[in-house]
Every structure is written in structure tokens, then in C-alpha cells.
Amino acid sequence: MARPSLSLLAAVFAVIGVIYQFTLKPKLVLYGQGRVIEPIGNTKCQKYPEVKACGKLVLHEPNGFVYMACSTPKHRRDWYPPANRINVTGKALSDYVAVFDPSTSKITKLSTPDFKYFRGLSLHGMDVVQSKERPSELLVYLINHRDPMKPLKVEEVGADSVVEVFRTSPGQTELKYLATFKDPSIATPHDVVGTGDDSSFYFTNDHGTVKAGNSRYLDLDFLLGKRWANVGYCHASKGCKTAIDGLLGASAITMDKEGKLYVGSSISGDVQVLERQSDNTLVMTDVVKLDRPVESLSLDKDGAIWAAALPNAKHLFSTHMTRPSTLSPSSAIRLSLNKGQSQFFGEKYAIEKVFEDDGEVAPGTTTVAYDSKRKKLYLHGISAPHLTVCDID
Numbered sequence: 001m002a003r004p005s006l007s008l009l010a011a012v013f014a015v016i017g018v019i020y021q022f023t024l025k026p027k028l029v030l031y032g033q034g035r036v037i038e039p040i041g042n043t044k045c046q047k048y049p050e051v052k053a054c055g056k057l058v059l060h061e062p063n064g065f066v067y068m069a070c071s072t073p074k075h076r077r078d079w080y081p082p083a084n085r086i087n088v089t090g091k092a093l094s095d096y097v098a099v100f101d102p103s104t105s106k107i108t109k110l111s112t113p114d115f116k117y118f119r120g121l122s123l124h125g126m127d128v129v130q131s132k133e134r135p136s137e138l139l140v141y142l143i144n145h146r147d148p149m150k151p152l153k154v155e156e157v158g159a160d161s162v163v164e165v166f167r168t169s170p171g172q173t174e175l176k177y178l179a180t181f182k183d184p185s186i187a188t189p190h191d192v193v194g195t196g197d198d199s200s201f202y203f204t205n206d207h208g209t210v211k212a213g214n215s216r217y218l219d220l221d222f223l224l225g226k227r228w229a230n231v232g233y234c235h236a237s238k239g240c241k242t243a244i245d246g247l248l249g250a251s252a253i254t255m256d257k258e259g260k261l262y263v264g265s266s267i268s269g270d271v272q273v274l275e276r277q278s279d280n281t282l283v284m285t286d287v288v289k290l291d292r293p294v295e296s297l298s299l300d301k302d303g304a305i306w307a308a309a310l311p312n313a314k315h316l317f318s319t320h321m322t323r324p325s326t327l328s329p330s331s332a333i334r335l336s337l338n339k340g341q342s343q344f345f346g347e348k349y350a351i352e353k354v355f356e357d358d359g360e361v362a363p364g365t366t367t368v369a370y371d372s373k374r375k376k377l378y379l380h381g382i383s384a385p386h387l388t389v390c391d392i393d
Contacts, residue, residue: 027222030269030292032312037329041355041377042362045390050107051098053324054380054387056126056191059369060138061301063170066100066369066378066387069123069142073324073383079122080382081145081159082190082206082251083317084217088147088154093120097140097166097175100387102374107387108173112166115177119146121164124382125191125203125296131167133198140166140175141192141201158211161189163203163234183240185232187211190251191296193261200235200280202243204250204263221249221267231263233280244274244282252297254305262305264294271297271307271335288335288349295366301373305335308368308379311356316381320364324383327359332368332377354392355379362388 029035053076054068071092078090097110112121125143146160162182166175188207195201208228210216220226229250234240249267256262261274261282271294273286296308310316311329320328332355338347354370355362355377364381370392371378379388 028314031314032292032310032329033314035292035311037311037358038353038356039358040353041332041390041392042357044392045361045388046105047361047386047388048100048105048107049386051100051109051380051387052385053383054098054367055124055382056296056367057369057378057380057387058126058128059298059300059371059378060128060170061371061373064102064371064374064376065170066102067126067128067140068098068100068380068387069095069126070098071095071123073385075122076383077321077324079145079147080124080321081161082124082188083321085321086154086159091147092122095121095123097123097126097142100378100389102371102376102389110168110173110175112175112177115164115166115175117180119160122146125189127192127194127201129194129196131198132196134167137167137169139178139194139198140168141194142166143189143192143203144180154212156212158188158216162186163189163192163201179236181234181240183234184209185240185242186234189232190266191253193253193255195255195259199237200233202253202255202261202282203232203234204253205230205232206249206251206266208245225267229265231261231274231282235280241280243280244284247272249293252294252307254297254299256299256303262297262299264297264307266293266295266310266313269293269309271305286348288351290333290351292331296368298367298369300370303336304370304372306354306368306370307333307335308366309333310366316364316366320359321383324364324385328364328381329356329358330362330365330379330381331356332365332370332379334370355390362390 054070075092078087190206229247249265251266252264269290274282
């Protein structure tokens, strides 16, 4: 009787081995297992510890101002719904937007005097765009991960996330509150991009409409490739809707001057190119594959796409977020239209790793922006202890 049992056991182990080799191992490699860090672009850098735990930064090109959505590493450890950190007692109520002025290296925290909601601001994704109706003003879109209203329990219903809209002007020290967008389609928002028409924006839902429950907390998108992420669209008078569904780990989003959108995946490392339709839905037209997860995207004035790509995502979201003093490697990757010979062989985009660091200079980077006029690369992270500014030619 022992021989059939041993044969069955051997068969089970063989199946497990096949599953690991062809399914789980590639995911672990993508997430950083065995990756060797190759330092590049990290020698001419300055650190600014006045701002910490900035989950998103956005460059305002005309004056070089850098806007940042910031918190504290301690609050990120307890409350960061995209990574299933939902300890409400540790949630920040006073996250803030800060501005870095490259001409003076001064950092200014912007006040929100007319925003008086008791659940406060718990910031993550952000965009800053010039107003079309009032060119001297800027519209600021902010992902605000609020806790649910009592007696609802966050582990049962998830975060009550919304998109807040403010306005300001370059050099001002205040954000003037305009509106809160709350809609069932804004379920698990990760990042946001303004369209530039003063009335609408797109946003990513990294887990689609799955805000809570076992399927969410078991990370089925990572383990099984569950395509529940999507991109949503909101208009001030027409409401919100899903613009494209069936994506994997949609986290980052940015838009170029022609209205083409780029969405980065924190699960697959793909950067998906999306074309806007007349009804504001989106159609995927291209996919650029990277060798690591993408947490945020930005564009420089020359049209190049900059990705905050994670060399070791597992370490970042487990060890570094739990103990922010622990170093976590960072990288910035530039995607641009391929002008070399390889473009004739189907390589539409040139992919270049411009910055990589073991975490000593720029720990746990999850957002980057490049000022091509002033040749400066800005890096920050969801639990990072400082802003990093590097000179990059």
C-alpha cells in the first residue's frame, strides 16, 4: 500500500514544482527576488528631510516647483489601504501638500483653511494641472483615503476613498477647497490625472471595486493574475464611470499633451498605452513591458515617460513600510520613442534605467519626476524619510 501513496506524493510534488517554476517564480523574480542593484545616477544628489512619506510628487514645469502629497512614515505604516494597511487608530488626519522651490531649495507646506471635514486628509495619489479657464491658477487633484463612517468596520467595507479638488497658484501658501468626488466607481483609487479641461479627471482603481474581503487580502491579483483593476473617469456635471476594465494591478497614470494615457501596473510591470474615445472611455493600443513593478508615472516636457519602478517590491511593502529606517532600493526608468535601429524590429519604445540606488541615497522611492529644463530628477516614497533631488544630464 505504501508504493501507490509514494507515487501519488511524488506526483503532487511534481505538480507543485511545475506551478512554482512557471507561475510563482517569474512573479517573485519580477518583485525582486535575486535582483542585483546596479547603482547609477545616485552620486550628485541632495536630501531634504523637511518632507517625509510623500506618496506622489508632480512637477510644474514653468517655474520648476514640485508639489508633493505627504504624510509621516508612522502613519503610512498603519494606514495605507492600497497595501491592505487598515489600522484606523493610526490613520493620519493632517496629511498635507508641500511645494519645493528649486531656485531657493525652500519647502512650503500649503494650508487648507476652508477644508474642515472631521475625517481630514489621508493623501496618496495626486495631480497638478494648469487651469484652462484661469491660466494663472492650478487645479490640484488628491486621492484621500478616508476611513468609513461609524459604525461601519473598515475590514468589512474597506476605505471610504474619494478624490478631493483644490485650486492654488504658483507661490501661494494655501489650497482653496473646490469639491469632493465620491462615487461607487471610485472604489480603490491609486492615482489620478487631470484632463486639463477644469471639469474632469481619470483615476486608477488598483483593485477595481474589491475594497475588502478575503479575495482582496489574499492578493489574488498577484497570485492568480486576477484582472480586477480598472481606470475610471469623472466629470463635474456628468458624473463618474468606468473607462476601461479588466486591467492587472493598475496603479500609475499620466497623460501626454495629445490626450494619450499611460497606465503602469504594480503587478505585471506593464505600461499600458490607452487612447481616449469620444465618450471618454479608453481603448488599449500598446503595452510596454518592464522587468519590475511600476508604482507611478510622469512625463517630462520632451515627452519621455518616467517610471518609479520597484527593484524589490516585497521588501518595500513589507519590511520598509513596517520599519521605515530600513533601506529599500529604488529605481527610475525612462521610456521614450525609439529612434535607434531596433525600432525597425518592433521596439517602439527605448527603455533606459537612469537611476538606481540601494536605498542609501533614495530609500523606498514610489514617485519620480524629471525636470528636463533644469536637469533635475526628483524622488520620494510612500514611507521615505526625505525628498531626494539628483542632477541628471
